[in-house]
Amino acid sequence: MSASVVLASECPPDDPGFCAPSVLEFFPKPLATFDLFGVHFAITRITIIMWIATGLMVWFFVAASRNMQLIPGRRQYFAESGYSVIRDGVAREVIGTEGLRFAPYLASLFFFILINNIMGIIPFAQIPPTGKFAIPVVLAAITYVLFNWVGIRQQGLGPYFKNNLFPAGVPKPLYVLITPIEFFSTFVFRPFTLAVRLFANMLAGHLLLAIFAAGTVYLFTVGNFSVIFAPVSFVMTVIMTFFELLVQVLQAYVFVVLTSTYIAGAMEEAH
């Protein structure tokens, strides 16, 4: 058991002392590397986990939408319920009837983030690919481009920036102070926090689980009186796994709700 923990946590098998898992967990040895247009690509264990997870999700939805009946079978019922959580519960609720246009994007976003987050607690995978900063950055960038493009197309380039940067009801001289804050808050802070919130939650959760699991193994195998603390560490691993499940689902949901709120804000600014 200690061999597989060492394999998974990238720790050199040194006897004295406890090798705590660190951020290097997210940079495992690459299985294959290649260069394309001057960019260095590396296929690691995390890439394979992301492909398998996304493949499972795509397969599930494609298989459920084949041969669709009026009275749904079980697989179609699950897929439809899942899609309706986003389409009715988020898109229609936050954006309104216009929101149904964005429901496919929001649902894909939600299920992609959800399945990749859950890989953090599935055995043999046990690392969430969304804990690598590049993936939340790209998702936040897509959302950023989307809500700006929707806003500009809806209201025109000038009125969109005017409505965002110059809030109503402020005496004229204060605009000098307020406009940089509004610009930063809308165009820099929003996508940045969208990405960092998802990334930091996944990173912290994974490190927490890794430390408790590695600590359990270490306390069992160290051979002195510390072994009485091993059950405590094990119980904490189990508790944190359930807590991590909650956090993973919640973070996927929060990402999608915030995306739809930004889209709603960009579309309704005509007041």
Place this chain on the structure above:
Amino acid sequence: MSDGWAVVGTLFAGVVVWGGIGWLIDLWLDTTFVKAIGVLVGLATAIYLVVVKYGDTG
């Protein structure tokens, strides 16, 4: 729910933007206290902005 994040974000943005401008002015004029003034000005402006945007029959 997203209003809460927007308010905290506006407060942070006020501090960062005007603290940053104060810091750049510090580098330009070789003083040490303009950073603190910038942070306070930014904080006050951000509080005013929050009340204007989210209060007032919001």
Place this chain on the structure above:
Amino acid sequence: MSVLAELTGNIGTVAYGLAAIGPGIGVGIVFAAYIQATARQPESAALTRTYLFLGFALSEALAILGFVVPFIIT
């Protein structure tokens, strides 16, 4: 006099941890008052929302100051 015990680290993080206690309680009190007032008289919700955000922003400002001051006073 020899050093008997030593604790090293970043005191800015300790300072923020201490600074977050007060505003945390303050924000809780502000929102608790708003929720109670709205529960007693729901029509007043729009009237008191201004004070809700004012109270929240003022309390939160102290926590944000506590986060930023270690970076300024270097």
